[in-house]
Amino acid sequence: MRYSIWSLINQALTGNKGWKPAWREPELKNHYDIVIIGGGGHGLATAFYLASRYGMSNIAVLEKGWIGSGNIGRNTTIIRSNYLLDGNEPFYEESLKLWEGLEQDLNYNAMISQRGIINLYHSDSQRDAYVRRGNAMRLHGADAKLLKQEQLRKMCPFLDFENARFPIMGGLLQARAGTARHDAVAWGYARAADQRGVDIIQNCEVTDFIIKDGVCIGVKTSRGTITAGKVGVAVAGSTSKVMAKAGLRLPIESHVLQAFVSEGLKPIIPGVITFGAGHFYISQSDKGGLVFGGNIDGYNSYAQRGNLPVFEDVCQGGMAIMPMIGRARVLRNWGGIMDMSMDGSPIIDKTPIEQLFLNAGWCYGGFKATPASGLCFAHLLALGEPHNVAKKLRLDRFKRGAMLDERGAGAQPNLH
Ligand SMILES: Cc1cc2nc3c(=O)[nH]c(=O)nc-3n(C[C@H](O)[C@H](O)[C@H](O)COP(=O)(O)OP(=O)(O)OC[C@H]3O[C@@H](n4cnc5c(N)ncnc54)[C@H](O)[C@@H]3O)c2cc1C
Numbered sequence: 001m002r003y004s005i006w007s008l009i010n011q012a013l014t015g016n017k018g019w020k021p022a023w024r025e026p027e028l029k030n031h032y033d034i035v036i037i038g039g040g041g042h043g044l045a046t047a048f049y050l051a052s053r054y055g056m057s058n059i060a061v062l063e064k065g066w067i068g069s070g071n072i073g074r075n076t077t078i079i080r081s082n083y084l085l086d087g088n089e090p091f092y093e094e095s096l097k098l099w100e101g102l103e104q105d106l107n108y109n110a111m112i113s114q115r116g117i118i119n120l121y122h123s124d125s126q127r128d129a130y131v132r133r134g135n136a137m138r139l140h141g142a143d144a145k146l147l148k149q150e151q152l153r154k155m156c157p158f159l160d161f162e163n164a165r166f167p168i169m170g171g172l173l174q175a176r177a178g179t180a181r182h183d184a185v186a187w188g189y190a191r192a193a194d195q196r197g198v199d200i201i202q203n204c205e206v207t208d209f210i211i212k213d214g215v216c217i218g219v220k221t222s223r224g225t226i227t228a229g230k231v232g233v234a235v236a237g238s239t240s241k242v243m244a245k246a247g248l249r250l251p252i253e254s255h256v257l258q259a260f261v262s263e264g265l266k267p268i269i270p271g272v273i274t275f276g277a278g279h280f281y282i283s284q285s286d287k288g289g290l291v292f293g294g295n296i297d298g299y300n301s302y303a304q305r306g307n308l309p310v311f312e313d314v315c316q317g318g319m320a321i322m323p324m325i326g327r328a329r330v331l332r333n334w335g336g337i338m339d340m341s342m343d344g345s346p347i348i349d350k351t352p353i354e355q356l357f358l359n360a361g362w363c364y365g366g367f368k369a370t371p372a373s374g375l376c377f378a379h380l381l382a383l384g385e386p387h388n389v390a391k392k393l394r395l396d397r398f399k400r401g402a403m404l405d406e407r408g409a410g411a412q413p414n415l416h
Pocket of ligand 1: 065076079
């Protein structure tokens with residue numbers, strides 16, 4: 001069924017009896033041309049683009065839990081392309097362009113809202129750094145605008161401009177950035193991939209790889225063995241654990257990142273705002289909850305829950321720029337496991353094992369990367385060579401010393 005105003009009216013008038021499950025529950029086959037491990041945003045997007053752009057459909061996405069149970073359903077929903085470096089900016093700008101047409105591509109309402117992001121600056125040197133970043137963005141065709149304090153005061157009168165320690169001098173605005181409903185993105189990709197013949201297999205954990213003479217020829221799973229022409233791994237926070245089964249040790253650490261949501265409040269925050277002197281970012285959901293977060297927890301973990309000291313640190317960041325949030329009550333918080341690469345940038349590449357491909361290292365920013373990551377991983381899997389905008393996201397950059405270090409945002413919390 002195609003979702004539209006007409007299907008909605010039709011169902012409303014006929015007792016809503018015609019809605020079908022959004023994707024099938026297919027039987028697992030013995031062989032697929034491509035097996036993708038991980039039914040998060042990146043795995044599902046890869047399957048969708050393999051089917052829609054590269055004409056492949058004998059594909060399985062194997063998910064150990066359920067669709068949306070990982071970070072794709074746990075993030076703070078921010079999408080943007082305000083990067084500085086050559087290796088990153090074209091990739092994230094490609095992603096933002098894909099976001100702009102995604103709901104039409106998927107025929108799914110993912111509540112994409114381009115309400116803008118403002119990175120606050122608190123000193124002259126930080127302003128200069130943002131001027132440089134804004135120029136780099138514009139050179140790559142992205143939008144960026146430097147806001148002076150007077151302009152920002154009109155947009156966000158609630159900010160604490162006169163804070164003695166971190167006075168707010170202005171901000172870097174990317175108006176095309178914004179938010180999207182995170183789990184709807186997973187559901188939209190799942191439904192659209194399924195419609196194109198992709199098998200989405202939930203409750204199916206990959207327990208091992210089958211490797212013969214240096215070539216990956218399949219996987220062992222909790223539901224049986226599958227042979228495959230190619231295997232793509234997109235398991236985000238579980239990357240080190242899964243790739244260890246293939247004997248590979250990666251420059252990736254897993255850390256918890258927490259998210260927090262307040263009680264519903266009247267609309268106050270116009271878009272996404274980030275603190276420039278600490279790690280704190282905030283937006284407001286359509287239901288009115290303030291959605292905010294900050295640093296990763298400073299120790300390695302595979303637990304999907306965080307600790308109170310980081311919660312306190314995040315709230316301190318919030319109080320520094322908008323003391324009014326001290327009055328709001330936090331209703332819920334949760335954690336997700338982040339695959340932190342050592343330079344804070346992702347990896348989309350072949351591995352030393354033939355026919356085994358890797359998509360990982362998403363750190364804080366994998367949600368906004370979902371469309372471009374899926375497209376570039378699909379490109380690599382289908383054609384065996386990197387997509388134009390992912391040419392620098394190679395695994396061997398750590399060996400060559402060609403790091404893509406945006407701002408020391410890798411796995412070391414003290415460098416953020
Ligand atoms: C609190 C928080 C806030 C965030 N905020 C933002 C943000 O605002 N903007 C942004 O851009 N990014 C954000 N991120 C990062 C972003 O969510 C992730 O980088 C991104 O979702 C990771 O890719 P994914 O969706 O494919 O991961 P996931 O959804 O985690 O998918 C990986 C899947 O692999 C499955 N899996 C693992 N092992 C196996 C196995 N052996 N067999 C089969 N399946 C397996 C897991 O069950 C999981 O479903 C945030 C993350 C968190 C935790």
